[in-house]
Amino acid sequence: MALDRSDIFFVYGALRSGTTVFRLMLNAHPRMSNPGEMDFLFDHLLPDTSHPTGWRYQIDALRAGRIFKKQRLDIAAGMDGLDLLNSFLDQLQARALGQVLSINIHRSVDRMLQVLPHAPIIHMLRDPRDVARSSIGMGWVGTLYHGVGHWIETEQAWDDATLNIAKQQIEEFTYEDLFRRTERTLRAVCSFMHCDYDPAMLQYHENTTYGPPDPKLTEQWRRKSTPRELMDVEFRAGPMMQRRGYTPAYPRTPAPITRRIALGLTNKIAVWKFGIRRFGFVIFWAEKVTRWARMRGLHRSFKEQMDQITIQHLK
Secondary structure (H helix, E strand, O other): OOOOOOOEEEEEOOOOOOHHHHHHHHHHOOOEEOOOEOOHHHHOEEEOOOOOOOEEEOHHHHHHOHHHHHHOOOOOOOOOHHHHHHHHHHHHHHHOOOOEEEEEEOOOHHHHHHHOOOOOEEEEEOOHHHHHHHHHHOOOOOOHHHHOHHHHHHHHHHHHHOOOOOHHHEEEEEHHHHHHOHHHHHHHHHHHOOOOOOHHHHHHHHHOOOOOOOHHHOOOHHHHOOHHHHHHHHHHHHHHHHHOOOOOOOOOOOOOHHHHHHHHHHHHHHHHHHHHHHHOHHHHHHHHHHHHOOOHHHHHHHHHHHHHHHHHHOO
16 A cells, blocks of 8 residues: 655755755745654554555654654554554644645655655765765764765665656755755756745755855865775775766775774774763763663663753754
């Protein structure tokens, strides 16, 4: 079973690809609304033949999610599966007050298209070398070699999920175009979303912590990465990045096993150091130990404390 919802646009792209600043541009348009990231809509929705819709939510995991809590969506008693997904979408649509609604996702595009096969999708790309560099800044990884991993997974999932999707259902653009040819890119997006372009979209920075469009924010990898780091990331992402139109700077050269081991240690230590700085030694390690020991109640408590600290650091 699937839902026939073509009234909501989905923005899909890897984390650190610029989907947040793009959301702010959309929200600056007087006729558009984008409430942000909502991967929870599909992360916890699993096939289940025992439910009439063929799907069922992992309700406890859904309720525990930081972003789900922030959205304050209602779960009607006894409702589940695609009925509940449809209810969530209706609630979000109602909040949009007649505006064109779009939603950002970074994962589960295959599941999204299974249950919403007619949903229009905006695919946003960014140079994987900059995605990897930005991921280090977030504390998720400690090396470019590891930082590009989620970009590869996101783009491979896109290729797999959209093999049989009609071209008119998809609009694609790059982070680089958004910052170098901002108005032209936004005009194309507005046309896809059946809205007239509005110059207010370029004023998104007036009421946010983000700055105005700056071409200098593109290709930062050229200034901030060493040749060896670039060789590492291009070895992992080379074939995919070439298919996406990004030219490698170096011949594809595998990292020796000794370097991969060293990168793994560097990555682990950097992530731990970042976590301890951000959350404190006790909370950081308590969350890990209670998760490893499957102490669900205590783990939930420490995870909630970490979520609150994370929220304070969100831009």
